[in-house]
Amino acid sequence: MSAPPEPQVLRHPLVRLARVAVRHPVVVPVGAVVIAVLIGAVIIAAAGLDPLTAYAAVLSGAFDPDTLDYTVSVWAFICGMALVAAIPLRMGEFNLGGNGQLVLGGLAAAVVAGQSGLPPLLAVPVAILAAAVLAGAFGAISAPLATRFGIPIIISTLLLSPVAVAVVSYLLRFQIGEKGAAVAQTDRFPESARMWALGDLSYTNVGLIIVILLMVAYWLVDSRTAVGFELRVVGANRRFGAYGGVRVGRLALGAMAASGAVAGIVGAIITLSAPYRLTDGALLSPGYTFAGLAAALLAGGRPALIPVTAVLFTVLQVGGAAMERSADVPRQLSDVLQGVVIVVLALRTVVDNRRSGEKGAR
Amino acid sequence: ASAGGNAEAGGDATEASLILITPTAIGSNNFLQLASDGAEEAADKYNASLDVYESEDPASIQQNLDAAIREKPDVIIGVSFSVLDQFTEAAIDYPDQQFLLIDTSAEEPTENLTAAVFKEYEATYLTGVEAGLLTEKNNIGVVASLDTPFLHRWVDPFFAGAQSVNPDVTTGAQYVGGDNPFGDQARSKAQAQILADAGADYIQAAASGGNLGVFEAASENSVAAFGVDTNQCLDSPGNVVDNAIKRVDVALVESVGDILDGTTGGFASYGLAEGGVSLTGLEEGVADSQCLIADHPDVIEQVTAIRDQIIAGDIVVEDPLTAG
């Protein structure tokens, strides 16, 4: 083998600087956030506004004790959707169809919850289960599309999502919608079919527990089980996995099904929470799917990091609105910041990969 | 809560406080824009402070509502049907707080829950009449943002009005839809183009921010359009016949005034009779409204007559919402 010429990236000053950076996995995301915050500050200042007040507003808006309840509930949803992205990400696949899976979950939950008669103790679990099954099955479709027809999962999920969204809003409008309502939405669910409350909190409910359990489960599976190991192996080198006896096709199927199921569960939780009905578009407008994807990317799919990165995007989301209210900084800035974080992160991770890759050359 | 002093304008210190909560980002949604404009006018008139809370989804509506209640303003104003659930409950839980619903009303409202609803359908009926009288191809259409029951208030009555004066007029409705139904001019324009290709020569635009797309299509075809809410003839002179205007400002100012004066509860409905809705063509200053209708005094005459019949109750325009 001939020696490859030294890649010019190694000579890049930024890189030299970055090579000094600590090795701990958390360092990369943190650095990305810091840089992003600085860039954001520049943008705010350029817009003739005061970065400090803006950021202060974001933080106070997000952590204001009065609204903490709400903030936590949003955090739970973003964590949930981060799992949706993270599971396939672990094996090197992108699920961009979270929206479709989310609304299908909402639909299933709404249909089950709508059928009152189910005893209180059963209604919620059954609704959530139904959501998981329907959304999971839908998510799973992308796996055979990839293994049989070679359509990348990133593409098929992307194309399938709007179809699901359209079908759900059609059903809401013409089939299961409330009569005489001005917008397409279901009737309110009976008391028996509403998400169990946590104390007297009005936003956060048992859904939070469920999401936390899901995250713990993912963390265990990822680090402690054969399946999790196989996910990471395939993510690192598909051929190696196949040679080692991993059934890549099945693994992809399982991962996509799990991913979709989680999305479905999140959809169910949101739907079964106040105001206890499924309203057309209400599941998508907060943009949990992309916030979750961003959090997952920022965490590199690592289970332990997701709750942390999710906090960031929760703050940006909840605080963004507050920032607009009190500091008159347009809320779009939170999208800007999220975007910058991800891009900066992508560039930073390269540096790390480079470091190991360069050792790999010899 | 302070019942708010009498409403004299002037004076630096604000004498009252208002909070407006919208169900979604105002963005390019004309209707919400109109509401916040109205709230501003009310604020000016009663020398009140105004905060606008834009929501994203039911949960954030609730969150904004809670935040608003903590602020203890004189009036919390909620816009559209989407906030009904949350407001109805809040009104029960906080009897001392005054709430005002715009464009929707509760079945059994409490005393502190006032509502102002509009009979947009009466105005749209009249634009329909104009279309029916003006159309040469006997073919008219509507471009609306979404196929939702509420938005049918700009569809069905338009056709009804047209058919009332021109029984053999054919009609077609197109809905923008897509990822951005209230703002995707490209799609709304394409929808209007389809109606034009199908032979329509008068099109009611009910696509919110998308109306501009409809007007563009009108300008590029031998088609004229109708606007909504405000005088949109100004947005595209020469292409807009008339507008089904909606005086959210008037309604808001009046209702807020009533509440501040202590007359609360029940609901006021603003139709042609109350002057809550109307047509640009039926108002003063048609001449320089830039609206095409100005060139058709005869039509204006007939429409005026029908308007009076509606006010008199001789003609009853059906509300698509209650019609189911």
Added chain:
Amino acid sequence: MQILELSFVAAVLLAATPVLFASLAGALSAQVGVFNIALEGQMLWGAFSAVAASYYTGSAWAGVFTAIVSTAVFSLALAVGAARWKADPIVIAIGSNLFALGITGFLMRVLFDVSGSFSPRGLQGLEKMRWLEGIPVIGPIFAGQTPLVPLALVLIVAVGLWLKFSPRGLRLRGVGEHPEAASSLGINVSGYQFWVTIAAGALCGIAGAQLSLGNVTVFTENMTAGRGWIAVAAVMLVAGRPLWLPVACLGFGAAEALGFRLQGVGAPQQLTDAAPYAITLLVLVATRIRFPARRASISTESTP
């Protein structure tokens, strides 16, 4: 509903043109081995900068020019990251799409103090080719279109032929197919990748300009509304054969226009919304069944 009428063809072409430019950008990137899904965001930025420039200068063409240049600059992050630093283009793209969505809305608020959509009175759009009126077939199809519409078609054919027959085209394709081989023959691989990514940005700029100054004359928040993703799908569809892009994109345009028209015969809007996506997916599956050889012709493999 009338499918065969020229007006329908015109509608299809209009709907397809922005996607055409964007998909050409994507196809070029694919040719040099960069999986470019930043099209949506770059297009959105192009649309915004076009309107902004047209507003300030009062000239639509200045808008187009600005869109081209500024979007090329916008694509620097992807170019540097993917080409020079071998970063994961997918992650960068997802980030820059989000960024574009945010920054356009943000600037609309701080620069023009409007939210939702910006269409000041007198905003100059691209003028249509009215002078074509009267010419039989050509007239009805192109008279109502901006010059960018035929340009899209010409450009794709030109690029396709250039790729196939010109030395640089040959090298460009080589870079994507086997980077080591190309560099061992003295080709600057990352150089090609870099400049192609920049060029792709410029093309997305045109795509955006056509959308905001051609299809309509206004900028609206998130006005690309998924068109960039359809372009990505189109790139997948043609699997490295740019000359087929018009077929794919017009097919999409037809699906959308058809969906609209189906409303005319009572199809619910909620479902017609889904038509283009469903059809695109079905066609993808069909082509894969038909030409299994093309499988995974673009690798999205990536290890975060």
Added chain:
Amino acid sequence: MTLTASSSPAVELSGISKRFGAVVANDGVDLVLRRGSVHAVMGENGAGKSTLMSILFGLVTPDSGQIRVDGSPVTFSSPLDAIAAGLGMVHQHFRLFESMTVAANVVFGAEPRRLGLVDRRAAEARVRELGERYGLEIDPRARVSQLSVGERQRVEILKALHRDATILILDEPTAVLTPGEVSSLFAVIRRAADSGTTVVLVTHKINEVLSVSDEVTVLRDGRVTGRFSTGDTSGAELVHAMTGRDVLEVSNQGDVTPGATVLRVRDAVVSEGGVERVGNISFDVRAGEIVGIAGVSGNGQHEVVEAILGTRSLARGSVELQGADVTGWSVRDRRAHGVAVIPEDRRGEGSAITMTIAENLTLGHHRTAPIGANRGIRRGWISLRAQRARSRELIEQFDIRTPSGQHTAGSLSGGNAQKVVIARELSYGAPLLVAEQPTQGVDVGAIEAIHGRLLDYRTAGGAVLLVSHEISELLALADRVLVMLSGEIVAELSRAEATSASIGAAMSGATAPTATATTNTTTPATGVRR
């Protein structure tokens, strides 16, 4: 022994040194290439041959030393400079554009133009013209994807010739060729040399050197350990110069009597894109024996291995493992049932360079004790403690040079990376072990260790299928040797019958031993690095 100058030097390398981190790849190397001569460069793996050639071709910049072309000093900062100076290189791995035509590949980067476009007719004409001049006939319009390995190499050579290379560097060109292709390649080389081209031939194969070269330079550990004129040297002398000693010690004493049949392959056919890669072969491997598969790579051996592991499905025929017909089984089930495989491509298939060494050592053990469990409540779970313990143990046992098992596999040197793969696969204790080029790219010490382990494996009652290009390796280890040629088994030789002569003959499809093969019965086991 020095040479009397016959013709003026085309290239002179003097005092070339290059180090990679701790490794000294080249250490004060002097090399003189005379115009119109064929100059062989020999040496074991890692001796520094490729590095030296890369330096000569401008791919690597030397730490010190000087290069002269036609007497005038030059510095190559990139291959472009080298090409401009009249050098051309054929790499160990081909670098061709599969989707393109031969003509396109040849002219790529230096296209004949007409009206600014690629002049395809001119390009094709050029290919034909060069083909006739050097005896490299090939259809310019053929797609590379449809060419055989030998034809592809012709394209590589044509690429160099198209750029008017007067100095041609061939780095291990014969590793992947069939004997027939080898001889025609040598014919081309001779022809080129006679017409004034200077050829540098990097190789491990004594017989090739003796048959085609004029002069030989031998490297060891980056230093020149001998210069010879081919006329007055012998295989033994060259071997000694290369290894500094005589042939390796470990070898099969044939002292184990085979037991039950572990692997039974019957009428196996593997086809790819309609082409039959493996044509209807049958063979057995029994417990306690090492069966060798000889053959130039690309003759179907790899496909056979894939078919046994299950990463490739048979078109026809069957594979039996320990009496069970596993033809339709998944890789996972086959491994569980008792097969381990040391793959040819350790980086691409045998490991995940971004994962830790411990994790690399775990794959395949992750569902069985002690790391995993396939039944009971721990089923499907992994014990990280057991994982760490095991990796420590294997790193120790197989003397893998690394600070700890928590470092990435990518940080290992080639030889140590190979040890990780071998450690993992041997530690299954599977009844059947398939070893494909187990010693490729590893140094002599490791080669001996690995050979020792394979013999122990067999002595412990394991069945071993050893696939190798290296006749000597097979002679040293195998109880029986099967020879594969273009997808079929053309000979089965017992230990007694197996000589490098007989194997070589069978490999090349000839019936009688060839002259060159007999001259060196003692080629050291230097695996071909690919």
